Amino acid sequence: MRRLLIFLPVLLAAAIFITPLPAQAQNNPPLPAVTELEAQDTPNDSGSSILVTWKAWPNETSETEYIVLVSGAKDGQFFEAAVVPGGLSFKSDQPRYFGFAEKNKDYHYASVKLSKEEVKEPRKGIFQGKDGTEYFFKVRLRHGEQSSDSGLVSAISSENWFDKGKLNNFILMIIFGFVVMWFIQHAKKNPNLFIRKISGLDAVDEAIGRATEMGKPIFYVTGLLPMSELPTIASVNILGRAAKIVAEHDTLLKVPCYDPIVMSVAQEVVKDSYTKAGRPDAYREENVFYVTSDQFSYVAAVDGMMMREKPATNFLLGYFYAESLLLAEAGAAIGAIQIAGTDALAQLPFFVTTCDYTLIGEELYAASAYLSREPVLLGSLRGQDIGKAFLMAVLVIGTALTLAGIPFLKHLLTPF
Amino acid sequence: MVLLKRQIPLIIAFIAGIVMLVQYYIPLQESQDLLSEFTTWAMIIGAFALVIGLSSLLHMHIGKIRRLAPGWGYSLITVVALVTTAGVGIIAGMQRPDPDSAIYGSQAAQIQWMYINLMWPLGGTMFSILAFFIASAAYRAFRARTFEATVLLIAAMIVMLEVVPIKIFAAIGIPEINNWIFTCPNMAAQRGIMLGVALSVVATSLRIIFGIERTYLGGGD
Numbered sequence: 001m002r003r004l005l006i007f008l009p010v011l012l013a014a015a016i017f018i019t020p021l022p023a024q025a026q027n028n029p030p031l032p033a034v035t036e037l038e039a040q041d042t043p044n045d046s047g048s049s050i051l052v053t054w055k056a057w058p059n060e061t062s063e064t065e066y067i068v069l070v071s072g073a074k075d076g077q078f079f080e081a082a083v084v085p086g087g088l089s090f091k092s093d094q095p096r097y098f099g100f101a102e103k104n105k106d107y108h109y110a111s112v113k114l115s116k117e118e119v120k121e122p123r124k125g126i127f128q129g130k131d132g133t134e135y136f137f138k139v140r141l142r143h144g145e146q147s148s149d150s151g152l153v154s155a156i157s158s159e160n161w162f163d164k165g166k167l168n169n170f171i172l173m174i175i176f177g178f179v180v181m182w183f184i185q186h187a188k189k190n191p192n193l194f195i196r197k198i199s200g201l202d203a204v205d206e207a208i209g210r211a212t213e214m215g216k217p218i219f220y221v222t223g224l225l226p227m228s229e230l231p232t233i234a235s236v237n238i239l240g241r242a243a244k245i246v247a248e249h250d251t252l253l254k255v256p257c258y259d260p261i262v263m264s265v266a267q268e269v270v271k272d273s274y275t276k277a278g279r280p281d282a283y284r285e286e287n288v289f290y291v292t293s294d295q296f297s298y299v300a301a302v303d304g305m306m307m308r309e310k311p312a313t314n315f316l317l318g319y320f321y322a323e324s325l326l327l328a329e330a331g332a333a334i335g336a337i338q339i340a341g342t343d344a345l346a347q348l349p350f351f352v353t354t355c356d357y358t359l360i361g362e363e364l365y366a367a368s369a370y371l372s373r374e375p376v377l378l379g380s381l382r383g384q385d386i387g388k389a390f391l392m393a394v395l396v397i398g399t400a401l402t403l404a405g406i407p408f409l410k411h412l413l414t415p416f
Numbered sequence: 417m418v419l420l421k422r423q424i425p426l427i428i429a430f431i432a433g434i435v436m437l438v439q440y441y442i443p444l445q446e447s448q449d450l451l452s453e454f455t456t457w458a459m460i461i462g463a464f465a466l467v468i469g470l471s472s473l474l475h476m477h478i479g480k481i482r483r484l485a486p487g488w489g490y491s492l493i494t495v496v497a498l499v500t501t502a503g504v505g506i507i508a509g510m511q512r513p514d515p516d517s518a519i520y521g522s523q524a525a526q527i528q529w530m531y532i533n534l535m536w537p538l539g540g541t542m543f544s545i546l547a548f549f550i551a552s553a554a555y556r557a558f559r560a561r562t563f564e565a566t567v568l569l570i571a572a573m574i575v576m577l578e579v580v581p582i583k584i585f586a587a588i589g590i591p592e593i594n595n596w597i598f599t600c601p602n603m604a605a606q607r608g609i610m611l612g613v614a615l616s617v618v619a620t621s622l623r624i625i626f627g628i629e630r631t632y633l634g635g636g637d
Contacts, residue, residue, distance in 0.1 A: 044443055045443050046443050046444050046445040046447075046448065047445075048445070159443070159444050159445070160443055160444075161442060161444065162441060162442065162443075163441050163442070163443045166440070166441050169441075170441055173618070176615070176618060176619075177618075177622055180618075180619050180622055181622070181626075184628065226462070227632075228458060230617050230620055230621065233620070233624065233632050234620065236631065236632050237629065237631040237632060240631040240632075241631070257469075259465075259469075260462075260465040260466055260467075260468050260469025260470075260472070261461070261462065261465045263468070263469060263472060264465065264468060265632060268633075269631065269632070286475070286476050286479065289472050289473070289476050290468075290469035290470075290472045290473050291473070292473075293466075293469075294535070294539075295539075296538070296539040296542035296543060297535075297538075297539070299542060300538075300542050304490065308486070308487055322543065322546060325546055325549050325550065325553060326542065326545060326546060326549060328553075329549040329552060329553055332553075332556075343609075343613045343616075345606050345609060345610070348609075350553065353553050353554075353556070353557035353568075354553050354556075354557070360609060361609040361610075361612050361613040361616070362609075362612035362613050362615070362616035364616075365613075365616035365617070365619070365620045366616065368629065368631060376628055377623070377628070377629070380619045380622070380623055380628070381619075383619060384612075384615045384616060384619045387615045387618075387619075388611065388612065388615060391611055391615075
């Protein structure tokens with residue numbers, strides 16, 4: 001018994017000093033809290049989120065996690081709002097909010113979404129954003145089994161009336177609008193504005209004349225977009241001018257439409273053109289008709305009509321998708337003269353290789369001014385050309401500056 | 417009459433154009449709700465316009481059938497298909513049939529069966545014709561009669577050889593040349609066209625908003 005009492009403390013001492021301490025207590029220092037924690041209202045939004053930023057932990061790895069916690073009260077219950085893994089979500093990823101400062105790549109951010117609707121149970125990432133509510137944030141840094149919490153910061157969300165991120169866009173739009181309007185006014189005083197030759201538009205008269213001589217119809221396809229889209233509006237503008245020439249030549253014009261509203265507008269435009277040409281009696285409503293709003297059904301119908309009726313002239317003006325080559329090749333197979341025009345980049349090569357004349361991109365929009373030669377419309381084209389000259393200058397200067405390590409112009413014109 | 421056909425549409429176009437232009441720069445929730453509302457209105461108007469399109473379609477095809485005009489058989493097929501599809505949809509609805517049914521995808525309603533087993537194959541057939549049309553267009557276009565056509569021919573050959581699984585083409589640098597064609601001259605041309613189109617879109621939009629361009633109203637000037 002005495003021996004046991006003597007040896008027991010020895011055994012206890014040995015157990016204390018021989019048994020190794022837990023590894024993290026031995027080797028890992030305590031995890032520091034994140035620093036430079038800030039919370040701010042997200043700029044240029046409807047008051048629906050708050051941005052939380054903090055400096056990245058220098059030793060972070062992909063296993064590190066930053067957990068953003070939010071509460072409606074300073075000493076209230078905190079809920080998880082966002083989880084940011086190490087190595088992701090830096091301020092430099094969002095120049096719209098944080099600019100282009102070099103130091104942004106050393107700071108993380110998280111966007112905490114707020115909901116205007118009543119949120120009974122705050123769920124991850126969405127909290128009730130009542131006007132004027134002050135929210136409190138802290139960030140928990142977790143690495144392995146260790147974690148540490150930062151101090152508290154707070155922010156109140158607010159809605160913004162103007163999106164300052166789009167300020168560059170707004171200013172350029174105003175300037176460009178003024179330039180176009182100025183040249184329109186200038187054109188009224190000096191109507192003889194030069195416009196370069198566009199072969200496809202010069203050929204409209206010739207194409208219609210060919211159909212008249214051959215006694216065959218003309219097909220006019222306005223593309224596959226609805227009336228709310230600009231390529232269709234541009235196409236209908238050209239249809240109006242072409243229909244007037246067709247009415248004067250007393251040729252049959254057929255306009256198969258993809259969209260019912262386009263059909264209604266096209267009917268009015270063609271009818272008015274016939275009236276202006278002094279041939280209201282020659283207008284037939286059934287020649288401007290709706291086919292279908294399904295892409296390949298439409299092209300099958302139009303191709304079938306082309307094969308049966310063998311038009312002498314095809315106008316393919318508007319926005320097209322995969323059916324562009326189907327339409328153009330069918331027209332080429334029957335020997336029709338084809339004038340195409342689109343701003344669909346992917347379809348331009350098909351039209352260029354298959355059609356006799358192709359209006360590329362902006363030429364489709366210039367057609368109305370070109371065909372009418374109205375000074376007011378030509379003036380707007382001159383305004384566009386000034387805009388293009390400005391863009392070319394910006395491209396050259398911006399490229400030179402960026403190569404020289406001065407990205408000022410690039411940052412100034414970054415779209416958000 | 418001029419007021420209804422000309423002035424009122426111009427005023428509507430002006431007000432709607434300015435409102436939507438300003439809406440783009442205002443991030444308020446009310447602004448987003450306005451955009452959503454306008455989009456909904458456009459869809460509703462589109463749905464009503466479908467009735468106009470349908471009546472135009474039926475009027476034209478039934479007229480052709482009555483007159484026995486050339487191609488009246490196609491009109492008959494169109495009318496029968498339209499009535500059948502509409503009838504199936506209206507009578508059978510979109511409810512799912514008996515799960516033990518042998519109809520394809522037992523979860524599909526009858527009208528969906530028609531769409532999957534009739535429309536899909538027909539649409540696929542039309543799409544597949546593209547392959548042959550591309551070949552015939554290429555045969556006509558890729559002839560070295562002019563400098564531009566020769567450049568087109570050489571570029572097309574390089575692009576086609578890049579996808580051919582023959583190792584010798586990879587060894588002689590065809591993929592690198594192909595990549596350069598896509599990333600340099602092709603991309604430059606695309607961006608140039610896009611810049612011109614973007615400016616034209618803005619200018620055309622301004623002309624329409626301010627009533628300078630009026631052809632879309634019917635007659636224009």
